[in-house]
Amino acid sequence: TGIDGSFARGDGPHTYDIPGAPPVGPLICYEILFPGAVVGAKRPSWFVNVTDDSWFGPWAGPFQHLLVARMRAIEEGIPVARAANTGISAIIDPLGRITSRLSLDRQGIVDGSLPAAIAQTLYSRFGDLWFWLFVSTCMGLARVFSREK
16 A cells, blocks of 8 residues: 554543544444443543444344444443444434444445434443442342351
8 A cells, every 4th residue: 555554552442523523432343342432531422333244244243233332322321323334334322222224235325413422321420330239239138148047
């Protein structure tokens, strides 16, 4: 290509300001699979997920990848614009609903408005704290009831 360059590991998720667009949190391919996509004080107004699902083939993979993107939207309360070169491309609102979509192995354009983000969710504030509190409570109760026997 005549362009010199290299790839290097970044230092985690960032929110970027693009002139003429709301602040965006880019998530490349499988990065959408991991919770905690928003780190730091600057919350994005939307996520963009660019991915190549072709290696999944026509099986369950592309559909599961889309479902996880929907979960990430719900978890963070942030809409997702998902562009997959072999499908499934979609606009997902912050409640996980697909507002526009392009099916698997279809060429075209997803046309729709980007929904606004909602207020920060409990999960995006506290993460897995709820889970660990539940586990700790269960372990404590198990210990108490096991001593009573």
